[in-house]
Amino acid sequence: MLLYFLIIVPTLFASFLVFSYWQERKYRRKPYYKLADVGWRQNTLPPDSEKLYSLAMLGDIGAVATNGTDPVLNHFKLWQSENRGAETAVFLGDNLYPVGLPPEGHRHRAMAETRLQTILQQLQAYQTNSVFLSGNHDWNKGRPDGYQYMLRQEKYIVEALENPAGYLPPHGCPGPVTLQLAEGLLLVVINTQWWVQRGEKPLGKNYNCPYTDIEEFYLSLNDLLRKNRHQRIVIAAHHPLYSNALHGGKFTIKQHVFPLTAAHKRFLIPLPLLGSLYPFYRRYFGAYEDMSHKKYKRMRKRLLQIFHRYQNIVYIAGHDHNLQHFEKRGNHYMVSGSGSKTAFVKKGGSATFTLEQPGFIVLNYYRSGELWMEVHVVPATPAEAATGTGEVIFRKKLESVLVPQQAPV
Incomplete structure (x- = not known):
């Protein structure tokens, strides 16, 4: 019996880890498609002449290369040149790593400004309509002084773009803020960092926010969605x-065995079993930025309660450094967070599509009222990536149920 526990059990456990790791390696950085979408290439797009508007959704762009070789920005140029005059680029937060835009004299200030200028100059060169919103890194990784970091970045971007709507919602308020992009297409921006932020966060007239109780946000959001069905x-x-990624509680086998790689990728100290405590904590209790954290969980529950009342919504976010798509109760939920970093995403589950690769999601709106998503990715090799060439790795028509507009009483 002792021999069984000392030799056979550890051997079986090690075999299981090796097999699981091998399975992960097989599908990492390869697209996963739900069975119904395996033949997506046969989907027939409306002609380009029928396109009314295009949205490029770029998340977590804050670690871009500033020497002209950034693969995502180079491919983004192609989208910019092809959609002039009827386009908006939405930057989904974490616009600057590691801590947003620090004050003058801070050791990260020079690099932050250089990265921000790289993005802004490209937008200005193509006269691209753009909206920036904030993520946890833009709020100094959610620290108590993060509000000032966010205000500093907002001021910098708004002044550079000469557009008060270039950074939304304004003043770090929760929102919602709307932009009518085309007839039948409405963009709504909300500041989800407000719910999980520690320390000072704006609410009420003293902060130029429209209400003093967060419950009013939910009422306002529901009213907005109801009027725009x-x-x-x-x-x-x-x-x-x-x-299906880190902030959703999904970890690799390597992260279970080598948990210290969460602090630095070179900390390859094996801690089997003990190392699973960290993923367990992140999955069931969570850091401030995880779905399982009580503040995040409360926000998510309230938002979904509202969204589930309607069937004309596309919700798109960053935060996790990959590309994902889900369909839930007639609505579409996406992650477009691989603008400058990539990280593991688990295949399957309730996801329609997942991929760990640099890129971004594009939404194209047509005269017929159809809305199509396209997942644009860039090559893995630096030589190919520098050319700006990329490819569409997934395309899907986003079905929706629209309620005819009623005449005002």
Whole structure:
């Protein structure tokens, strides 16, 4: 019996880990498609002449290369050149790593400004309409002084773009803020970092926010969605409501065996069994930025309660560094967070599509009222990536149920 526990059990456990790791390696950085979407390439797009509007949704762009070789920005240029005059680029938060835009004299200030200027100059060169929203890193990783970091970044971007709507919601308020992009297409921006932020966060007239109680936000959001049931509604935020990745509690086998790699990728100290405590904690209790954390969980529950009343919503976020799509109760939930970093995403579950690769999601709106999603990715090799060439790795028509607009009483 002792021999069984000392030799056979550890051997079986090690075999299980090796097999699981091998399975993960097989599908990492390869697209996963739900069975019904395996033949997506046969889907027939409306002609380009029928396209009314295009939205590029770029999340977690804050670690871009500033020497002209960034693969995502180079491919983004192609989208910019092809959609001039009827386009908006939405930056889904974490616009600057590691801590947003610090004050003058801070050791990260120079790099933060250089990265931000790289993005802003490209937008200005193509005269691209753009909206930035904030993520946890833009709020100094959610620390108590993060509000000032966010205000500093907002001021910098708004002044550079000469557009007060270039950073939304304004003043770090929860929102919702709307932009009518085309007839039948409405963009709604909300600040999900407000719910999980520690320390000072704005609410009330003293902060130029429209209400003093967060319950009024939910009432306002529901009223907005109810009045716009006749439109396609795209809701942009930083935090996803569904995810098969880190913030959704999904970890690799390597992260279970080598948990210290969460602090640094070179800390390859094996801690089997003991190492699973960290993923267990993140999955069931969570850090402030995880779905399982009580503040995040409360926000997610309230938002979904409202969204489930309607069937004309596309909710798109960043935060997890990958590309994902889910369909839930007639609505679509996406993650487009691989603008400058990539991280593990688990295949399957309730996801329709997942991929760990640099890129971004594009939403194209047509005269017929159809809304299509396209997942744009860039090559893995630096030489190919520098050319700006990329490919569409997934395309899908986003079905919706619209309620005819009623005449005002």
